[in-house]
Amino acid sequence: MKNEPPILTVEKLIKRFGGLVAVDNLSFTVQQGEVLGVIGPNGAGKTTLTNVVSGLYRPSEGRIFFQGKDVTELDAHQRCRLGISRTFQLMRPIREFTILENVMVSALFGKGLDLKSAQNRAREVCEFVGLKRLKIPIESATVLELKKMEIARALASGPQLVFLDEVMAGLNVDETNEMIETVKKINASGVTVIVIEHVMNVIKELTHRVIVLDRGRIIAEGSYEEVSHQPEVISAYLGEEE
Numbered sequence: 001m002k003n004e005p006p007i008l009t010v011e012k013l014i015k016r017f018g019g020l021v022a023v024d025n026l027s028f029t030v031q032q033g034e035v036l037g038v039i040g041p042n043g044a045g046k047t048t049l050t051n052v053v054s055g056l057y058r059p060s061e062g063r064i065f066f067q068g069k070d071v072t073e074l075d076a077h078q079r080c081r082l083g084i085s086r087t088f089q090l091m092r093p094i095r096e097f098t099i100l101e102n103v104m105v106s107a108l109f110g111k112g113l114d115l116k117s118a119q120n121r122a123r124e125v126c127e128f129v130g131l132k133r134l135k136i137p138i139e140s141a142t143v144l145e146l147k148k149m150e151i152a153r154a155l156a157s158g159p160q161l162v163f164l165d166e167v168m169a170g171l172n173v174d175e176t177n178e179m180i181e182t183v184k185k186i187n188a189s190g191v192t193v194i195v196i197e198h199v200m201n202v203i204k205e206l207t208h209r210v211i212v213l214d215r216g217r218i219i220a221e222g223s224y225e226e227v228s229h230q231p232e233v234i235s236a237y238l239g240e241e242e
């Protein structure tokens with residue numbers, strides 16, 4: 001893993017919203033096959049980082065390389081076709097559609113498949129994440145089913161790198177454990193994963209390496225064991241008002 005070129009390289013990335021610096025000069029790499037954890041208090045810039053790397057937002061400064069290619073100027077759908085995908089922390093399912101149809105939409109647009117192939121692809125990824133009730137409307141779905149659907153939508157495009165933005169939020173202990181297994185399965189299938197998560201146990205269980213963000217900056221980086229004992233990490237978390 002170490003000797004291969006990184007799948008993702010982020011160089012001096014800055015994202016400003018007016019006077020606010022949400023992502024403040026971030027540089028890091030992600031290795032092919034890795035599960036990288038990104039943690040930090042609310043407002044630290046985790047979702048903004050996801051938005052900028054996936055192409056939803058353009059960076060104010062800095063560059064993004066995916067598999068050695070500079071993708072900084074590419075649109076989200078172009079980056080998606082190259083293999084970068086993500087879930088949305090604020091899920092936006094199409095309410096009038098079933099679970100399967102929602103996943104199909106991603107297969108159609110994310111991967112550019114025709115209708116029949118998109119349906120097959122959607123069935124495949126739904127089965128992969130353990131979704132069984134494919135024909136139910138969105139309002140009948142449980143939180144776990146919605147979260148799995150969100151992951152299935154991200155996987156429908158056949159990504160090599162996927163950002164999972166707080167996909168465990170709102171799940172109980174059993175559901176969280178089921179989701180941990182799902183993420184392990186995604187990674188075992190060859191997909192590099194960036195997990196954004198609040199629950200430290202999930203990070204401990206899943207990640208090879210962790211980046212800790214606070215106010216848009218990296219304040220610590222290393223294994224879970226290494227970062228979880230650092231005073232600045234503890235104070236960043238304890239300083240957070242829930």
Ligand SMILES: Nc1ncnc2c1ncn2[C@@H]1O[C@H](COP(=O)(O)OP(=O)(O)O)[C@@H](O)[C@H]1O
Nearest residue numbers: 017020022040041042043044045046047048049
């Ligand atoms: N589209 C936006 N416009 C203006 N400010 C934003 C926007 N998105 C995020 N922010 C701000 O950027 C900061 C980082 O937010 P975010 O990336 O959502 O943090 P996190 O995901 O770590 O909780 C916050 O102060 C947030 O209010």
Ligand SMILES: [Mg+2]
Nearest residue numbers: 046047048089
């Ligand atoms: Mg967020």
